[in-house]
Amino acid sequence: MKKLTTLIITVALVAVMMPLGMENSYAMSEGTYSGRAVTSNPVVATQINKIEKKYPNHRYYSGGGQCWGYAEKVSTTLSTRKSASYYSYLRFNTSNFLKKCEGVKAGTHLRLSRSGKFSGYYGHSVVLLSVTKSKVYWADNNYYASNKVCYYQGTPSQFVKFYVSNSGYKYINMVKKANKYKACKIIKVKSVADPDKAAIELKWSKFNGTKAYRVYRSYSANGKYTRIATTKSTAFTDTSVSKNSKAYYKVTAVKSSGDVYSNTASSQVTADTSAQ
Incomplete structure (x- = not known):
């Protein structure tokens, strides 16, 4: 009888948890x-x-x-x-x-x-x-x-x-x-091309409680973004960007309450570049 009771309980539990x-x-x-x-x-x-x-x-x-x-x-x-x-x-x-x-x-x-x-x-x-x-x-x-x-x-x-x-x-x-x-506060990132350094400078708004900021780059607005840096600063200079190609950037603030994302910023380094 004890074995039968155990079997019935086991089957009942399996039936209750079936979606698992x-x-x-x-x-x-x-x-x-x-x-x-x-x-x-x-x-x-x-x-x-x-x-x-x-x-x-x-x-x-x-x-x-x-x-x-x-x-x-x-x-x-x-x-x-x-x-x-x-x-x-x-x-x-x-x-x-x-x-x-x-x-x-x-x-x-x-x-x-x-x-x-x-x-x-x-x-x-x-x-x-x-x-x-x-x-x-x-x-x-x-x-x-x-x-x-x-x-x-x-x-x-x-x-x-x-x-x-x-x-x-x-x-x-x-x-x-x-x-x-609903409106939600996100990171505001800006990019400026520096032709003298052949680099793109990024700056963004500070988020309290952030463990670190991750910087991502793509050469297509809707393409795949690759992480190029992790920093605790609110600025980053991209010196490895490809020349004569428009680069797109996104920044993520890593937070315990959930990562916060940014807008997309873009700039291009050429021989005759001005800030975009």
Whole structure:
């Protein structure tokens, strides 16, 4: 009887924790990511970093409302205006998901259900951070485990399959879109070309509580940025920049509360260069 009781308890625990690890069966990636991986908007990217620090992956969510409460908290942190659209028996498939959510702003609240009709009590809430035809970044609470936050990324089809196949959420009941982002203080960086030194001088605003500043460079505004320096100063001179090529710079302040990003500054060193 003791062995049977132990077996029953074990099976019950497995059933309760079934969502744990399910993301692997859909070839998704689970875990935190930098805000800059989600969006090129430095304000939104900085806010996402702060959210991930305040509500860490796989940690207990101390706010109320479980999945709904977490989605609303993230949405309110990111945006000041929201507009909601409600649906009855709208099938949650890849096609419908992209029609309703492709290109939405970070902080959009998506409500799913098994019954087909909207309910603030029955169903599951997901907060969307980025949706394109090829990639979705999102987060939720009370799904991976009881009242614990989790961050994900995957293709739209993986996103849909994760909730439909795992828990039977077959319908989209609400899309509450974030319409206007909240303002957030970021680093202001400026660049000036110095033709005499064949270098580009960078200066930026100071952020209190910063452990260090990381300087990144690219030769394309939307290209890959490579870290070229780490400093505790609020200035840096790039002497290794390629001549006759426009260089783009970004600076990141490393903070325990979440990294803070900068605008993009650009300058070019030529034989006849003036500050841009």
